[in-house]
Each structure stands twice: as C-alpha cells, then as structure tokens.
Amino acid sequence: MTAFLSIRNLHKSYHGNVAVQNVSLDIRKGEFVTFLGPSGSGKSTTLYVIAGLMEPTGGDVLVNGRTILDVPSNHRNIGMVFQKYTLFPNMTVRENIAFPLVVRKRPRDEIEARTNEMLRLVRMEQLAGRYPAQMSGGQQQRVAIARAMVYEPEILLMDEPLSALDKKLREEIQGEIKRVHERTGVTILYVTHDQEEALRLSDRIILFNTGRVEQIGTCTDLYTSPRSRFAGQFLGNSNFMPVEIMDAAAGTIRLPGGACVENVRICDSGDVDHPLLMMRPEDLTFRKAGDCACSFDGQVRSSYFLGNVMNYEIGIPGDYTLTMRVYIDGTEHPPQTGDRVSVGWLPHKAIVFR
Numbered sequence: 001m002t003a004f005l006s007i008r009n010l011h012k013s014y015h016g017n018v019a020v021q022n023v024s025l026d027i028r029k030g031e032f033v034t035f036l037g038p039s040g041s042g043k044s045t046t047l048y049v050i051a052g053l054m055e056p057t058g059g060d061v062l063v064n065g066r067t068i069l070d071v072p073s074n075h076r077n078i079g080m081v082f083q084k085y086t087l088f089p090n091m092t093v094r095e096n097i098a099f100p101l102v103v104r105k106r107p108r109d110e111i112e113a114r115t116n117e118m119l120r121l122v123r124m125e126q127l128a129g130r131y132p133a134q135m136s137g138g139q140q141q142r143v144a145i146a147r148a149m150v151y152e153p154e155i156l157l158m159d160e161p162l163s164a165l166d167k168k169l170r171e172e173i174q175g176e177i178k179r180v181h182e183r184t185g186v187t188i189l190y191v192t193h194d195q196e197e198a199l200r201l202s203d204r205i206i207l208f209n210t211g212r213v214e215q216i217g218t219c220t221d222l223y224t225s226p227r228s229r230f231a232g233q234f235l236g237n238s239n240f241m242p243v244e245i246m247d248a249a250a251g252t253i254r255l256p257g258g259a260c261v262e263n264v265r266i267c268d269s270g271d272v273d274h275p276l277l278m279m280r281p282e283d284l285t286f287r288k289a290g291d292c293a294c295s296f297d298g299q300v301r302s303s304y305f306l307g308n309v310m311n312y313e314i315g316i317p318g319d320y321t322l323t324m325r326v327y328i329d330g331t332e333h334p335p336q337t338g339d340r341v342s343v344g345w346l347p348h349k350a351i352v353f354r
C-alpha cells in the first residue's frame with residue numbers, strides 16, 4: 001500500500017497517564033477511514049495530534065513520507081469538523097464558509113467562486129443568507145463541513161461530527177458526507193463510537209481499545225473475522241460460550257454439554273482467560289429436532305419483531321442464552337415464547353478466541 005498519511009509508534013500521555021500507546025497506521029490518499037472505539041480509547045487524541053492541536057509524547061506523523069510534526073497546525077492543509085457546531089454566530093452561512101479564504105487573503109473572485117461551489121456541494125444555496133441561530137443542527141454541521149473544505153485541504157478530520165443530532169438527521173448528513181467524499185476525493189479520518197455509522201461510511205475501520213489499535217480492516221473483515229473478543233463484541237452483536245479446545249489444528253472443540261464439533265476457526269486473541277466460542281445472532285437458525293449435529297436444544301424465552309426479522313432469546317442447557325436474528329418471510333409460523341426449539345449453527349462461521 002502506498003501510504004499518504006502514516007502514523008509511526010505514536011505515544012501520548014497526559015501528566016503520566018497514557019492515552020495513546022504505540023499506534024502505527026498507514027492511510028491511502030482518498031481513503032475514508034474511521035477511528036472506532038469506546039469512550040476514552042484514544043481516538044480523539046490521535047486525531048488532534050494529526051491536526052497539530054496536540055503534541056505527541058513520542059512517535060511521528062508523516063504525509064507523503066515527510067514528518068509534519070514541525071509544521072504549525074494552520075499550515076498543515078488539514079480541515080477539521082468537531083462535534084459542537086463551531087460556526088461564527090455573527091456571520092451568515094456565506095460569510096462563515098468564505099472565512100478561511102478571507103483569512104488567507106485569496107482574491108475576491110476566487111473567494112466568491114469557491115464559496116458558491118461549497119454552498120452547492122452541501123446543498124445550502126437557499127440558506128446562504130441565514131445566521132447559525134436560524135438553522136437546525138444538521139444544517140449548521142453541513143456549513144461546518146463546507147467551511148472545512150473550502151480551501152481544498154488534502155485531509156479532512158471529523159471528530160464525532162454527528163453525535164449531537166437525532167438518528168434521522170444523522171443518517172441524512174452521513175449521506176451528505178459520503179457525497180462530499182466521492183465528489184472531492186479528500187482523505188477523511190472520522191472519529192465515532194457508533195458502529196453503524198462506521199460501517200456505513202468507511203472504506204476501512206481502525207478499532208481502538210484502551211489507547212491501542214485493536215484491529216484494522218474493511219467493514220466486512222472486522223465483522224466476519226474479528227481478531228479478539230473485544231472486536232467481536234464491539235462491532236455487531238454476538239453470543240459467547242466457554243468451550244474446550246480438543247484439537248486446535250482441526251478446529252475441534254467440546255461444548256459445555258459435552259458434544260464435540262469440528263471445523264471451527266480458532267483465533268489467538270490475547271483477551272480471554274478461557275477459550276470462548278462466538279456466534280453471530282444471524283448465523284443461528286431453527287432446525288427440526290435432531291437433524292443437525294451442530295445444534296442446541298432450547299426453549300424460546302422471549303421474542304420481538306424488528307420489521308423483517310425476529311429477535312429471539314433462547315434458553316439452552318447450562319443456563320446459557322442465545323440471541324438469534326431470524327428472517328421472517330410470512331409463510332411459516334415462527335416459534336412462540338415457551339416453544340421447544342432446536343437451534344442450528346455453522347461451525348465455519350463461528351470463531352473460538354483463545
């Protein structure tokens with residue numbers, strides 16, 4: 001991979017408390033990369049170091065192979081959009097967007113042309129004369145994006161830009177951000193703790209956990225091949241169950257009830273004390289009793305309807321509960337609470353972390 005932006009062994013402590021440790025990553029030009037992880041995992045700190053708003057304790061940040069740590073923040077050619085709307089309240093939409101060019105003393109006609117282009121890009125031409133207080137949160141964030149992009153930065157950093165918006169508006173602006181990315185080809189680094197948002201927007205996700213990079217990959221990589229319990233748990237829903245590994249090479253495990261199963265993927269994760277089997281809720285299906293070696297006999301504890309799928313909680317021996325997501329096509333009678341069922345699963349889709 002030809003790296004456009006590289007981070008090498010980044011380290012940051014605040015008064016002796018480690019916030020980011022040993023973070024290294026490479027980002028291609030034009031990529032949309034999301035920093036995903038729980039609160040306090042070091043996502044924002046990493047972003048601020050790239051922006052030049054914070055100095056690292058160790059490590060390097062390179063663009064096209066050259067360090068940018070000695071370049072002041074305002075000369076880094078990096079745009080930034082924050083969670084809180086940071087528009088100037090006494091300026092109109094048009095004046096807000098034009099501001100970075102005015103500060104850079106660009107010629108009048110260029111300012112005019114670029115500002116119009118940005119107003120079109122975020123579809124705010126109709127509201128160009130409004131003041132921030134006269135607009136919704138979503139509209140203000142679109143203006144903030146236009147203002148960050150007006151001087152054509154090579155990199156756009158976004159720190160939870162949509163977390164103050166409601167779900168519907170968030171989805172609308174996600175579409176808008178995708179469009180800006182496709183039209184301009186700008187490299188975007190996007191911080192969020194919302195897994196759905198990360199899946200919807202990113203080319204690749206960088207998963208953070210306690211100041212370290214836990215896993216880097218495409219959305220499907222991370223979902224189908226998590227490398228740790230943390231990754232499997234953070235992205236998507238999963239069922240976990242302690243098992244015994246009988247033969248790691250053949251992927252043979254023994255389930256709590258004593259049954260043995262082959263062909264399970266075994267993964268060295270480093271974040272479990274005991275081998276743990278992970279199964280995604282949508283990889284479980286109802287079977288007729290006894291027709292599959294890989295099945296659990298259980299009883300429906302509860303269920304609820306989610307539009308086109310049913311979510312089931314199934315109690316199985318050993319006091320475990322499996323969560324299932326089953327597609328409902330309307331032609332069959334789905335099991336009801338209290339029904340005895342057999343839950344089938346596919347070993348090759350399951351993972352054991354050890």
Ligand SMILES: Nc1ncnc2c1ncn2[C@@H]1O[C@H](COP(=O)(O)OP(=O)(O)OP(=O)(O)O)[C@@H](O)[C@H]1O
Nearest residue numbers: 014018019037038039040041042043044045046193
């Ligand atoms: N200015 C600061 N002074 C001291 N500690 C800080 C400071 N900023 C962040 N931290 C600490 O550094 C760690 C990483 O914080 P950071 O904000 O980078 O995480 P984050 O993943 O972006 O979390 P969030 O989603 O809550 O913003 C946390 O433990 C946090 O408490």
